[in-house]
Amino acid sequence: MSIKYDVIKIAKAAREASRKLAGLSSEVKNKALLKMADGLEKEAGFLKKENEKDLSYGREKGLSSAMMDRLTLSDKVIKGMADGLREVAALPDPVGEVTKMWLRPNGLQVGKMRIPLGVIGFIYEARPNVTADAAGLCIKSGNAVILRGGSEAFHSSIAILKVIHKALEGAGVPADAVAVIPTVEREAINEMLKLEEYIDLIIPRGGEGLIRFVSENSRIPVIKHYKGVCHLFVDESADLRMAEEIVINSKCQRPGVCNALETLLVHEKIADEFLPEMGKRLIDAGVEIRGCEKTMKLIPQAKAAAEEDWSMEYLALILSVKVVKDIDDAMAHIARYGSLHTESIITSDYHNSRRFLREVDSSVVLVNASTRFNDGGQLGLGAEIGISTTKIHSFGPMGLEDLTITKYIVFGDGQIRV
């Protein structure tokens, strides 16, 4: 009862704040972001003290060292949060942009103007620094935000919130625009997901379990980011040295993230020439190869791939490799096993580059480039709040623009409908 009441109260206040936020100038919003950045750096001592409470609880609970690492607010992480906020402040404000304008035969001038969505519910796992990142992106795009972080980072998130509130008030922005659900009870998420009257969009960031739970229980629209089973197809006409560099970069530069390469598809006509050398470089880089029969003949160290391997998001130094007949075979494999995330073709053939770009149904489709470019910063969107793998509202990396929608504005001179 009391959790339900608290969550509703927070959501109502956020809705109220979002109305004020929608009308704020970029100047005021930027000032708030810069004050948040300065505040976080100035209060580093306080943040680390509060963070220590989460860390000691984490040690008690026996969290993995990777988890403990993500949980830690070091000076470097705090500087990262502050710099992130300054970068967002420097980005153009999407709100108020008129994306199109046209004239109707009756003289009406019709345009589409970007406006904030309203209130965003942001549900995420351990990292406390996401609190500041998400708050910055939402404030800049004129949205209020309700944050529900992982219970392991509870004290850290509340401490970051305190610093943010002080900064918002100093800049003349309503403090209710950024709220943290002040409880570790899971029940609070269930309550949040029912408040379609006050919350416009839910963005969950975390493991597949969290995202499925949220999307199955929410009455509010959810932006989903499921796994990234990313493919790279080396076409018959590929520049094979370029292909090697791009495969190594896609697989090895940061294997634990969603845009890392998971399956390599190779045209059968160049497999004999390409795979032995490629295999050697991958194995030298510590990559385990799970291949089809032809691959196993060309790379002696390769293990046999099982059917499940073709849909695996390894997030590790493992790569499944398959020799395919042609581009159609490659695209059919991607359609069957892919996750609509990121796919790349390495080719020198004009027609095949066009076909791949047009026909592959993924949020980012690349020609002759690393899968690692599926990232808001890398594609030029500035900071990103997530990557959507569903085709509603946004598809692919989401920047500030994706936290807005357009309304129609109409300039008339007395027009009536006949």
Added chain:
Amino acid sequence: MSIKYDVIKIAKAAREASRKLAGLSSEVKNKALLKMADGLEKEAGFLKKENEKDLSYGREKGLSSAMMDRLTLSDKVIKGMADGLREVAALPDPVGEVTKMWLRPNGLQVGKMRIPLGVIGFIYEARPNVTADAAGLCIKSGNAVILRGGSEAFHSSIAILKVIHKALEGAGVPADAVAVIPTVEREAINEMLKLEEYIDLIIPRGGEGLIRFVSENSRIPVIKHYKGVCHLFVDESADLRMAEEIVINSKCQRPGVCNALETLLVHEKIADEFLPEMGKRLIDAGVEIRGCEKTMKLIPQAKAAAEEDWSMEYLALILSVKVVKDIDDAMAHIARYGSLHTESIITSDYHNSRRFLREVDSSVVLVNASTRFNDGGQLGLGAEIGISTTKIHSFGPMGLEDLTITKYIVFGDGQIRV
């Protein structure tokens, strides 16, 4: 069990068809639409015969004459469906459009390309002609569609589907791209709403009850169209003759639709001059007026408005009228009682026109024009599939573009991430 199985089978086949549809040229899709139009006209006799089954069942059930009217497939309605399909065929194809393209410092050229959503679930009430309209818009935008019409129109919808399937096959488009759930059981809707794996978007069109039911029970994103409580504010500086014409048009041209005017707000400084004459014209047009105290003094025939009147969507010749202090008071009233649908200001003041356009949070905001222009055709989108009053994916009238999303396309020359 069997309904569940049928719905899943239909949805799987639609998903399969949607993959083929995404790659079809505009030529093929247009040919299919024109064949559908011709087929409906040629099979008018068959359609009317099947429609008669629904009509006789409707008479037995004692449906209202308005319902019976909506249910009837007359020659005129059939010609309307055919002409609608021809109009959609003549519209530009949104699929494949690159809406933006930019160059990154590393030479990557990044663009956003429109692609179909995939499979649309369309749930609607009595009118059987919606079957053809929705099929036309979905096919043109490269989407498969699963239609669930009102049970009263069951035989008519199935008959229309038969004609459509023949046309699709004649044009080389997979027939599974347009499906009708072949049962009147409500359970089929529940099954549809669970199939997030096969259906990308649900569009319900009908009364508030249907829309709430769908949005509370769906795991698939839903485009909601709730009621339209549309406002018009006559500012101090308004051209009062223009205001009169626009009020009459907004209220009386077609009072039963969602973009008809429901509440008139009048600046207190011009109320004495404006309201007596405006009231006379409204009453002459048969409009019942429910007003605030000041309104009642200026229009003797006005009844007192109750608190509920300010949030009523009358859909009838009734208008609530309130005298307000100024534009801030007007915008506060709209924020409190409005439905984010359509609001218009009548003004000659530059600053107030800018403020109203910027600050009013509705899907269509107009200056000096009738609220009746919130319509896809009137705003220049071509045909419309609905009006969204929620700010996710689309806000306002939805045309072909709103049945697409953009993916990122990236042209590289060997770029890797550093």
